[in-house]
């Protein structure tokens with residue numbers, strides 16, 4: 239179906255209600271891969287159905303993994319080797335999919351080619367390839383050094399201790415190595431050492447928590463310099479947990495909690511709460527710091543406030559957002575409604591995601607009247623005295639579209655160009671938004 243060129247959102251005066259969150263992208267993609275590597279059959283329930291998860295499903299299917307849809311979930315039959323020894327794999331713009339697939343495919347003994355959309359070919363992957371090559375992995379760049387497309391060939395795999403991986407451009411490289419580690423740790427434990435800074439750390443904790451659910455324990459300590467070091471025991475092997483249920487997406491929740499905060503609420507999201515495994519659940523602390531009332535149960539969260547239509551202003555913030563890089567985009571748009579200048583720090587990774595998010599965010603916030611300074615790793619936003627209506631470009635970035643929709647809470651209409659880009663992680667986002675604002 240052709241994508242709409244734009245969507246005009248009318249001003250939102252009030253929003254309230256309940257929303258069942260779509261499944262977590264980060265958990266769905268991990269669970270699909272781990273179930274494919276696990277002994278036995280796994281029933282996956284609550285999987286997200288979106289562009290990014292379809293990339294992983296299609297990749298696994300092309301690699302010969304048996305995936306069977308049933309009314310209540312997806313049945314995955316796993317094994318420590320994929321049946322297909324050659325495959326052409328399209329990875330769209332899913333960073334998590336390519337980075338975790340490459341690490342696994344490097345040890346499968348087959349020939350694989352991984353390629354994506356044009357932007358994917360600008361997103362770095364060199365740190366992962368550099369970590370895999372000393373282990374004997376044979377990976378070549380088809381065009382530019384350090385970027386997809388990639389060609390994987392059978393290598394002479396040997397264990398070199400420790401495996402060293404950089405974590406300062408993306409945590410997904412470390413996740414890729416950790417998830418692939420049981421394919422290597424056969425006769426001796428495998429030690430994985432992070433070189434330099436590790437960003438987006440809660441996503442690594444999520445990987446470890448999910449590996450545990452699939453029967454593999456990862457020990458974490460620090461080396462003499464305080465850098466994190468991970469150990470996977472000899473003989474570690476993924477085993478199916480039988481049934482695995484994916485929780486709601488905490489990054490997707492951020493837009494609706496922000497909606498409750500800006501348009502009064504209460505807005506309650508179901509599927510993410512106190513016991514969530516995802517780092518972005520910490521976005522609730524950011525909201526509370528802004529003066530938003532948050533209540534939370536085991537697997538639900540609710541936000542409310544007097545609402546900006548009633549003159550409520552959010553408390554300005556100056557904070558480090560390295561641990562929640564995705565929900566941070568929601569906070570950046572919320573800064574438009576703050577009672578003073580706001581600063582988001584330590585977000586350099588934004589430059590290498592779906593688009594250069596630092597540049598895109600600065601450009602689009604400025605269209606609305608904000609004064610914005612974009613540094614190499616920070617964004618300073620001075621809210622405008624009065625919001626201007628604007629036509630927002632989304633740069634094929636789902637989070638640009640979803641976060642800028644919140645501008646409609648400011649008493650002005652907003653045009654979202656290419657709204658269909660939300661299909662990366664939340665295909666019916668705008669329908670869900672409309673359902674909560676038609677009050």
Ligand SMILES: O=C(O)C1=C[C@@H](OP(=O)(O)O)[C@@H](O)[C@H](O)C1
Pocket residue numbers: 263264265334407408409410413437438441442563564587
């Ligand atoms: O591991 C994951 O599930 C993710 C890690 C983060 O990326 P970086 O580690 O590149 O910051 C995040 O932005 C991405 O949406 C999902």
Ligand SMILES: C=C(OP(=O)(O)O)C(=O)O
Pocket residue numbers: 331332333334335564591592637663
């Ligand atoms: C950065 C993102 O995804 P990925 O890196 O998996 O493409 C995201 O969903 O915001």
